[in-house]
Amino acid sequence: MRLLSRSAGTGRPFESKRLPASTNGTVSDICHLNALLGEVFAKAALLVIKKARLRPSGIHLIGSHGQTVHHLPRPIHEPGLGAIRSTLQIAEPAVIAERTGVTTVADFRPRDLAAGGQGAPLTPYAHYLLLRDPKRSRLIVNLGGISNVTYLPAGGDLDSVRAFDTGPGNMVLDALAHRLTRGQQSMDRGGNMAAKGTVDADLLASLLSHRFLRQRPPKSTGREEFGEPFLARLLAIKGKRRLAAIDLMATCSLFTAIAVGMARRWLKGPVDDVIVGGGGMRNRTLMADLAKVFNPTPVRTFEDLGWESQSFEAVAFALLAYQTVRGECTNVPAATGAKHAVILGTIVPGNKRWLGHLR
Numbered sequence: 001m002r003l004l005s006r007s008a009g010t011g012r013p014f015e016s017k018r019l020p021a022s023t024n025g026t027v028s029d030i031c032h033l034n035a036l037l038g039e040v041f042a043k044a045a046l047l048v049i050k051k052a053r054l055r056p057s058g059i060h061l062i063g064s065h066g067q068t069v070h071h072l073p074r075p076i077h078e079p080g081l082g083a084i085r086s087t088l089q090i091a092e093p094a095v096i097a098e099r100t101g102v103t104t105v106a107d108f109r110p111r112d113l114a115a116g117g118q119g120a121p122l123t124p125y126a127h128y129l130l131l132r133d134p135k136r137s138r139l140i141v142n143l144g145g146i147s148n149v150t151y152l153p154a155g156g157d158l159d160s161v162r163a164f165d166t167g168p169g170n171m172v173l174d175a176l177a178h179r180l181t182r183g184q185q186s187m188d189r190g191g192n193m194a195a196k197g198t199v200d201a202d203l204l205a206s207l208l209s210h211r212f213l214r215q216r217p218p219k220s221t222g223r224e225e226f227g228e229p230f231l232a233r234l235l236a237i238k239g240k241r242r243l244a245a246i247d248l249m250a251t252c253s254l255f256t257a258i259a260v261g262m263a264r265r266w267l268k269g270p271v272d273d274v275i276v277g278g279g280g281m282r283n284r285t286l287m288a289d290l291a292k293v294f295n296p297t298p299v300r301t302f303e304d305l306g307w308e309s310q311s312f313e314a315v316a317f318a319l320l321a322y323q324t325v326r327g328e329c330t331n332v333p334a335a336t337g338a339k340h341a342v343i344l345g346t347i348v349p350g351n352k353r354w355l356g357h358l359r
Contacts (some may be wrong), residue, residue: 022069022223030069030090037067038095045100056101063321063345064106065122065313066091071109071222073118085113087120093348101351105321108344112331117338120220124150124163125323125330126316131305132156136272141260141290142313143280145171146221149263150335154272162267163335164217167210167259168226170280172252175231180245188249191285197250200243207255208262217266218337250285257289277302277309320344 021029041064049056066089075083093106109119127140127150140150147169151162170187177188188194212221238248264271274294280286281301291299302309323330329341 020223020228023228025069030088033069034090034092035095037090038092039099041091042096042099045096045102049100059100059102061318061321061325062096062100062102062104063317063319063324064091064093064096064104065089065108065317066093066106068222071119071220071224073113073120073220083116085116085119087113093346097348097350103325103350104348105324105345106348107346108317108320108324111342111344112336112338115331115333115338115340115342117331117333117336118218118220119336120165121148121150121163121335122320122331122344123148123313123316124161124332124335125158126312126319127163128152128158128161128332129319130307130315131275133273137270138273138275139263139267139271141274141276141278143169143256143276143278143283143286144313145169145174146226147256147260147278147280148220149260151263151267151269151271153269158332159334161332161334162217163332164263164266165220166263167212167221168230168252168256169278170283171223171226172230172234173249173256173280173283173286175227176234176245176249176252179231179235180248188253188283188285191253191283191287193246194249194253194283194285197244197246197248199254200241200247200251203237203241203243203248203251204255204258206237207251208258213259213262218335220336253283253286254289256280256286257293260290261293271297273297274299275302275305276300277307277312279310281309 021033045062046056049059068089071087073085075085078084087109089107089109093104097104108122113119123142131138131140132152134155137154138152140152142148146165147167148165149163153160174187177185177193212225234248274297276287276290276299302312320330324343324345325347327343330344331338331342333341
């Protein structure tokens, strides 16, 4: 979802300035978008409940990750207060709980940051419970806006899990497709543009020198590293070198895949299977690049394990929400860098019911 900054004014619908709210939004923008997304998410939840032929009164719990608008996991030292880490996800859970009547759990990241962690990634707990194998070590790759990996050693326990962000996933590719087609495409559907291009070796080498790729885990990133400033740099290089749009797309696709592959330098053990999920799984060029990077290790998808990739993150946050109300810790300190395990999330009660039936 691309959240746009809007110009506040008179109570009329805001006029879009076509600037990302994550980097250019005002306090007014974020305030409005927080409530707006709460309404949108509540409506989506009600539609899903209806499609499942259920009623809101039959739903015990909603887990809402929200939409990340800013993520600052690297500590900023403040006099007298020490290291401050911060993150902000919007989509007001009070609105969701009010509109649906269902107890809602949200704001999963802040408690981990308060405990000294990165607040990300959050899905390794679900990966461990649902995707581990007793005999094969698996690298779970999520190709979302940002790519992240979870390493599940064969037969390992939760303390053996390692997970971290690797760099951009769809974020750079989607932004380039939007800009290079003058807004006609929001993504390089199927990787068709990249498939027609030729990788520029010099640009690829420059991209692979990015400081985030050299940073040791635990680590996480977002638009602050790979958003508008990164895109502007790419477009400036394109103009200076007179690169074709398809060549720029091909280079960034391979860059994304190699950045994922570089995760192996931080792992203590073999990788027997690479399992890919997230929206980038539908990018055939990116998947082919991943297959080249990991060859001869097989690259498969969540679907090959019987899961639907598109819905797995929803399953993960439903699981996290359930564990929150049960008082269970679900961060993985080895992955986030937190000092200890913590219970994640903020609980907003539904209209008429509380949580005793879930405990």
